[in-house]
Amino acid sequence: MKIADVRVVVTCPGRNFVTLKIVTDEGVHGVGDATLNGRELAVAAYLRDHVAPALIGRDPSRIEDTWQYLYKGAYWRRGPVTMTAIAAVDTALWDILGKVAGLPVYKLLGGRSREGVTVYGHANADTTDQVLAEVARYVELGYRAVRVQTGVPGLASTYGVSGDKMFYEPADAALPTENVWSTAKYLAHVPTVFARVRDEFGPTLRLLHDVHHRLTPIEAARLGKSLEPYALTWIEDPVPAELQEGFRLIRQHTTTPIAVGEVFNTVWDCETLIREQLIDYIRTTVVHAGGITHLRRIFDLAALHHVRSGSHGATDLSPVCMAAALHLDLAIPNFGLQEYMRHTPETDAVFPHGYHYDGGYLHPAETPGLGVDIDEDLAARYPYRPAQLPVNRLEDGTVHSW
Template sequence: MRITEARVIVCSPGRNFVTLKIVTEDGVSGVGDATLNGRELAVAAYLREHVVPVLIGRDARNIEDMWQYLYKGAYWRRGPVTMSAVAAVDTALWDILGKVAGVPVYRLLGGRSREGVTVYGHASGSTSDALLSEISHYVRLGYRAVRVQSGVPGLPSVYGVSEGRAYEPASAAVPVESVWDTDRYLDHLPRVFADVRAEFGPGLKLLHDVHHRLTPIEAARLGKSLEPYALTWLEDPVPAELQEGFRLIRQHTTTPLAVGEVFNSIWDCRQLITEQLVDYIRATVVHAGGITHLRRIFDLAAIYHVRSGSHGATDLSPVCMAAALHVDVAIPNFGLQEYMPHSAETDAVFPHGYRFEGGYLHPGEVPGLGVDIDEELAGSYPYRAASLPVSRLTDGTLHSW
């Protein structure tokens, strides 16, 4: 089971993806996602120059040893570029192991803890009518949970709100700038959720992403004002570098908190989990070191009654989504899985066996991850430079986006 080849594939079927494909001497291959939105080429270079050369000749079955080698051996630990590269290798090796064993990866992780993975969709609208229409669309499709993002009167654009259902923030090669006003947002959002609950009642799970835009006391105020509408979670209320800030939020609101899509390791999560400052941890396969390390994070979280809520936007390829589903179906403390369907072009490049049915995603029973990459088709979609936007307050001060 020696590794004989590892290929880094960069393509853009509607948006940029980085994929690692590892091939063994037995002809078995596995794929891993290495996409880092807006910094894809940094990870591709890291893989090609520093990772691929050390993979050749190693035993693909030694997944834990490989993870430790790539993490400890680099000396410069953690960070999104390094951990996305490590994740790509780790995920591809789990894919290979599943194929060799003849079972889907979730069987190797302990088997099923549930029949399906509950997912949430993204509903947004610049007006109340548009938002309610979008939520109705997801309810008709069978979704049991919906993330609600609304336009704010007086602001020309707001994170998460798009004209169509597909939201892709990375656009121009040079970052686009947007304007933000916290007071307008805090005043408007409770009215949005009042309208949504009045229309859809108590049964639908509702979520909202603040996207790191508030201070702890502002987030506490928002959480308290949203308590009557029983959110399943309030996501990324503040930048998580100051983890003590979540303690202040906790002191003032019972609205559940979710955080972690920009986390890269268990050490980023440790205080928030062990001090029970959050309710859902949103780390994901590709940015948190692969299946091996994500499972460590979720195992720690289980001890402290913290559930999973992995990031799953379209800036992650179907390879990452497939891997996430195998973890989701196996762990005991699963919460929710974000799910944004990919474009037809992306699905064609990444044929996969997972499926959406009745509000649940199912990983399928194909050995391995159940996903692959059509390299010839991928070659017809060359990389296109695209950057995430930046945000400024009305006075011009640079603000968290």
């Protein structure tokens, strides 16, 4: 069996997605997600111009060899564009392997380590009273874990809060919109929100909060300490992760668990954080960290250091990536949580899939491969639309981490 055709499909059924479809000379095909929010066309061009021609004629079962070929062979290693492209190829090859073997991918990864994949949803609203109602809605849907984000008094807009509560999409304009930020107002407000949520929903609901890289280490330490009475499962991305020594300072001051890594691309981005046990959850994901093959390496390293998975799962990850994530989540021993933002009906139609939600858990399809596909004819009805992520500024106009 050889790879005979490689196609890159760009579609926008409500938001932009890039999908790689690999077809063998025996007619078996596999799909991989290649979406990089706000930079989709860069990955599409990388795949179309550089990767696809090099795959023709290769044995699709040589997944590890192909991964090394694309990573080491490019010379310019790592980075989000390269690793997203590699992830798409890797995921599609796992899909093909499962179909040829007649097995769902999780069985090729060692079989079940659990019956279902615990997911968390996003409760967001402008005010605390409104977010309590949103948390209640997720609890009624059976969720055991909820991320809580609210507006900050005195700020016109805040990351994670949107008018559309189920399908939050931050890439909201062809050119970046601009938000205004105040750390002081934020730090004063957030503990009051979680005091209300915990009082309303009791001690067992798992609560999470995304800081989104906006604090310094000592500010993050202060936040973590102020949230300790409310027993959060994690605070996410408390500081920009380029200076990883900063996490040591956070650790010295708070026992609130830390999750980080949705912007990481390789195991080398998080090796120090994991090995020195400076984090509790690693949030790297299939599409941005080199596919199933490389993300498994990250999770294996994490398992040795009491770090659990908490993979990114926002709406900019297509159902192809979500399906792949669920197979890996089901197999690894150190699973923690899986983010799950539901897709629009239009997206679900373009990407027919067999995974399903039931009572707080997601379950992957039991069909051979990943259990997901792309309807190319339907995808063609939704052309690409330019959309970029916002830029963040302090109240004095200084550009700040978004």
